[in-house]
Amino acid sequence: MSSSSLPVDNLSGLGGRLxxxxxxxxxxxxxxxxxxxxxxxxxxxxxxxxxxAFVLTRGVDPISMYLSMWHQTITNxxxxxxxxxxxxPFALAGLAVVVPARAGLVNIGGxxxxxxGATAAGGVSIALGTHLTGWAAIVLMALGGMAGGAAWAGIAxxxxxxxxxxxxxxxxxxxxxxxxxxxxxxYGPWINPxxxxxxxxxxxxxxxxxxxxxxxxxxxGILFAVAAAVAVILALRNTRWGFALRAVGxxxxxARRAGLKVPxxxxxxxxxxGALAGLGGMVQYAGVEGQLVxxxxxxxxxxxxxxxxxxxxxxxxxxxxxxxxxxxxxxxNALQLSSGLPGEAVNILLGVVLLVVLAQxxxxxxx
Amino acid sequence: MLGTILGSNTxxxxxxxxxxxxxxxxxxxxxxxxxxxxxxxxxxxTEGTMLVGCLAAFxxxxxxxxxxxxxxxxxxxxxxxxxxxxxxxxxxxxxxLATGLALLFLALGITSLYGENYVSSNITGFLSxxxxxxxxxxxxxxxxxxxxxxVYVSYGLAPATWWFLFRSRWGLLIRTAGxxxxxLRAYGISPASVRSAxxxxxxxxxxxxxxxxxxxxxxxxxxDMTAGRGFIAVALVIFAGWNPLRAVVGAYLFxxxxxxxxxxxxxxxxxNQFVLDALPYVLTLAVLAVLERRQNxxxxxxxGQNL
Numbered sequence: 274m275s276s277s278s279l280p281v282d283n284l285s286g287l288g289g290r291l292x293x294x295x296x297x298x299x300x301x302x303x304x305x306x307x308x309x310x311x312x313x314x315x316x317x318x319x320x321x322x323x324x325x326a327f328v329l330t331r332g333v334d335p336i337s338m339y340l341s342m343w344h345q346t347i348t349n350x351x352x353x354x355x356x357x358x359x360x361x362p363f364a365l366a367g368l369a370v371v372v373p374a375r376a377g378l379v380n381i382g383g384x385x386x387x388x389x390g391a392t393a394a395g396g397v398s399i400a401l402g403t404h405l406t407g408w409a410a411i412v413l414m415a416l417g418g419m420a421g422g423a424a425w426a427g428i429a430x431x432x433x434x435x436x437x438x439x440x441x442x443x444x445x446x447x448x449x450x451x452x453x454x455x456x457x458x459x460y461g462p463w464i465n466p467x468x469x470x471x472x473x474x475x476x477x478x479x480x481x482x483x484x485x486x487x488x489x490x491x492x493x494g495i496l497f498a499v500a501a502a503v504a505v506i507l508a509l510r511n512t513r514w515g516f517a518l519r520a521v522g523x524x525x526x527x528a529r530r531a532g533l534k535v536p537x538x539x540x541x542x543x544x545x546x547g548a549l550a551g552l553g554g555m556v557q558y559a560g561v562e563g564q565l566v567x568x569x570x571x572x573x574x575x576x577x578x579x580x581x582x583x584x585x586x587x588x589x590x591x592x593x594x595x596x597x598x599x600x601x602x603x604x605x606n607a608l609q610l611s612s613g614l615p616g617e618a619v620n621i622l623l624g625v626v627l628l629v630v631l632a633q634x635x636x637x638x639x640x
Numbered sequence: 641m642l643g644t645i646l647g648s649n650t651x652x653x654x655x656x657x658x659x660x661x662x663x664x665x666x667x668x669x670x671x672x673x674x675x676x677x678x679x680x681x682x683x684x685x686t687e688g689t690m691l692v693g694c695l696a697a698f699x700x701x702x703x704x705x706x707x708x709x710x711x712x713x714x715x716x717x718x719x720x721x722x723x724x725x726x727x728x729x730x731x732x733x734x735x736x737l738a739t740g741l742a743l744l745f746l747a748l749g750i751t752s753l754y755g756e757n758y759v760s761s762n763i764t765g766f767l768s769x770x771x772x773x774x775x776x777x778x779x780x781x782x783x784x785x786x787x788x789x790x791v792y793v794s795y796g797l798a799p800a801t802w803w804f805l806f807r808s809r810w811g812l813l814i815r816t817a818g819x820x821x822x823x824l825r826a827y828g829i830s831p832a833s834v835r836s837a838x839x840x841x842x843x844x845x846x847x848x849x850x851x852x853x854x855x856x857x858x859x860x861x862x863x864d865m866t867a868g869r870g871f872i873a874v875a876l877v878i879f880a881g882w883n884p885l886r887a888v889v890g891a892y893l894f895x896x897x898x899x900x901x902x903x904x905x906x907x908x909x910x911x912n913q914f915v916l917d918a919l920p921y922v923l924t925l926a927v928l929a930v931l932e933r934r935q936n937x938x939x940x941x942x943x944g945q946n947l
Contacts, residue, residue: 327753379737381684436929441737442875443928445684446921449868453921457914572748575741582738615756617863621749627742628724631734 320629324622333612341611342604354490355603356596358561361494362387362570363602364595365553366577367584368498368505369422369546373440374586375509376542377522382429382444383550384574385451386422390554392455393421395474395565398481398558399463410481415497415555422551423544425451430543434536440543448574456567463565474565483560494556498595501549502588509588518542550574572620576602579627598623654903655896656783663895664791665690665853665866669873670880670887671794671801672845676722677877678805679838680818680831680942683725684740687870688747689843692717693850695751698861701763711790711851718847719840721747726836733946748864758861766790766856788856790848797845801884814838818940821947831947846870868921869898875924879931881938890927894920 296302325335346352366383373380380386397417401410429447432438456472463474483492509515520528521538529535557570580598584590601623605616669686676683683689696717697710704710725743728734766788775785784795805811813834816824821831853869854861872894880886901916 327750331753381737381741432925432929438925438928439878441684442871442878443925445871446868446875446925449871449921450918453914453918456917457912460914461912575744578738578741579745582735582742615752617752618749620745621753624742624745624747624749627738628728628734628746631739631742632728632732634733 316629316633317626320622320626323625323629327621328612328614328618331614333614338608338612342607345607345610346600346604350490352603352607355606356599357489357491357495359573359599359602360592360595361492361498361560362553362557362573363577363580363599364495364498364592365501365556366550366574367580367591367595368501368577368588369426369550369553369574370578370581371546371586371588371591372505372509372518372549373426373542373546374581375515375522376518376539377525378433378539378542378546379441380426380429380444380543380546381441381578382426382447382547382574383553383577384572385444385448386425386547386550387554387557387570387574387577388448388451388455389425390418390422390551391558391562391569392451392458392554392565393551394418394555394558395463395477396421396458398477399475401481403478406478406480410478411483411559414481414559415552418551418555418558419548420551422554423548426543426547426550427540430540433543434540452568452571455565455569459565459567465564472567477559477563481559482563483556492556492560494560497552497556499592501552502592505549505588514538514541550577553577576623579623583627583630597626601626651903651907653779653782654906655900656779657786658899658903659892659896660783660791661787661857661895662899663891663893664787664794665849665857666869666873666876666894667794667798667888667891668790668849668852669846669870670876670891671797671884672718672842672849673873673877674842674880674882674884674887675801675805675814675845676839676842677943678811678818678882678940679814679835680821680940680945681726681729681835681839682736682740682874682944683722683743683839683842684737684871684874685721685725685743685747686740686842686846686873687866687868688740688744689718689721689846690850690853690866690870690873691747691751691864692721693847694854694865695755695758695850695861696847697851698761698763698854699754699758701765701855702758702761705764707764707766707855710855711848714847714851715844716847718850719844722840722843722846723836725843726839729946730832730835730839736944736946752863755861755863759863761861763855763859765854765859766852788852790852790856794852798884798888805884815940818942821942835947846873849873872920872924875928878939879924879927882940883938893927894924897923 321339328335328338346356366387369383369386370380394414394417397414401413425447429440429443432443433440459474460472465473465475483494485492517533517538520533521535525535554570562569576598580594581591583594601619605619608614608619609616669690673683673686693714697714700713701707701710721743725739728739729736768786768788771785775781805815813824813829817831817834824831824834876887876890879890897920901913904911
């Protein structure tokens with residue numbers, strides 16, 4: 274980082290920001306930025322090369338594979354709509370990692386929180402039946418999903434606070450329990466009587482689906498994700514709560530001595546994280562699936578975890594990372610259609626993208 | 641009466657024998673993770689390491705007909721994936737948890753890319769071998785001495801791992817890397833090399849655990865067949881207080897929880913399938929909640945901290 278950008282943090286107001294922007298527009302700074310962007314392009318290209326080498330071993334031409342992946346996701350309206358649809362739960366699951374991380378907690382439970390969120394949204398929908406439809410149902414499902422996700426994260430938080438159980442391990446194990454809860458419900462009490470004995474819940478009435486924007490063929494779930502990202506940015510940057518979380522994440526003992534209620538802050542960070550993932554589950558349920566099935570939204574939460582690290586726990590970057598990972602995930606369909614490889618093989622690319630990015634040593638922060 | 645309780649086909653004996661057979665894959669992975677964590681590195685990618693071990697062993701068994709060759713392949717595959725983890729966290733300073741999760745995705749993708757043609761393949765795999773005399777002891781015989789060879793190997797491996805960690809020079813280096821890496825450096829040994837070796841050795845163990853799962857226990861290959869066993873192994877290491885011998889108890893406990901569902905159903909007990917499926921995870925959490933405060937004192941001092 275060039276020294277000219279050092280005082281930025283201390284300047285405030287529009288004038289200060291303009292001055293900072295002017296300082297950045299010097300030739301050395303521009304050259305530095307160009308080298309840096311070039312470097313990152315190289316990093317992502319490396320990921321493509323590595324995955325290309327993998328598919329090459331199965332006799333598939335990587336170049337034509339990448340072209341078809343590109344065509345079926347980015348330049349194809351239907352595929353692009355799918356990417357946007359997937360980006361929303363990925364981003365929300367990523368934000369579910371960001372908020373606890375600010376307080377120094379590792380939430381690997383976005384997976385389970387998302388599933389319970391979808392399950393709770395499905396439960397709300399079943400309970401409502403045809404009494405309430407449209408926006409009222411959507412709002413209630415969203416609240417139900419958030420409550421479900423928060424409750425699931427709350428279990429891990431309580432285990433942490435009462436039993437001192439490592440929250441990374443607790444959230445991880447609860448993911449499996451979440452899928453068992455879902456399976457129990459759709460094989461048992463919530464099974465669709467008209468479903469020929471298949472383990473599916475009653476389909477969501479078409480009036481209660483998240484509305485679709487025709488021009489992009491995507492549902493409005495992405496707006497939930499963007500709104501959530503903005504809310505998280507504002508809450509972490511501008512509220513007393515956000516400041517306290519950062520203090521707890523920085524030095525828990527110092528925060529305690531400064532009079533902060535550390536247990537409540539940790540609990541609140543996990544609950545908010547869980548609620549975000551739960552909202553992601555609701556978006557997937559009410560926007561795409563419309564039905565609960567065993568294993569619904571599997572690996573979405575883990576992908577959100579990748580997105581959060583890819584975006585270095587910064588909400589805006591997490592959104593961008595969620596878009597990238599959603600594009601990769603959707604391109605798995607293209608992989609299957611055009612190359613005859615299993616669609617899950619794109620998991621290699623998901624993993625490798627994060628690995629090549631994590632392999633870049635974090636730069637020392639300017640003091 | 642005694643015969644119905646202690647005979648070879650009773651519920652108790654079936655559950656106990658299933659606990660050992662089903663817990664063995666977790667035991668291998670947990671022993672490997674104990675070694676890695678004693679050196680200071682957490683590898684939640686163990687789930688993925690086991691998975692590549694499952695596939696490597698199965699594929700080699702299908703192609704060559706030699707089950708032991710499959711185990712060797714699984715050990716190398718596990719060590720190979722763990723080497724990526726070691727490179728990332730030891731030499732690139734990457735987050736241990738995030739790298740582990742990325743490795744899980746890598747393993748999911750690799751095993752689906754190379755495993756799709758083997759989903760319906762058949763193997764002979766490892767057969768169970770009843771030890772003469774010992775195998776005829778009531779209860780203990782079927783529980784401990786009527787299993788596949790990888791189970792017998794694990795009986796030796798747990799004490800061997802304990803000896804290796806606490807009585808050998810190598811073990812001392814590994815434990816120092818996990819407690820005081822700077823002391824190791826002062827001693828003229830690179831903690832990075834020691835950690836890398838420990839992580840790869842742990843990966844080899846987890847790979848063999850996967851081999852037991854696919855070529856001895858189930859004799860099948862299916863996608864994502866580890867179903868959280870690797871994560872349980874990571875949790876188990878805390879439960880075991882980073883001690884290989886105590887990992888044995890834990891692994892069989894959780895192996896038993898996994899097997900209980902199948903056994904109860906065979907015997908006609910009507911317990912909800914999904915309650916039983918959730919049991920190993922809930923049990924792990926409950927045990928951790930009860931023990932964790934006491935267990936934490938055993939944690940290696942520099943666990944999770946990059947060099």
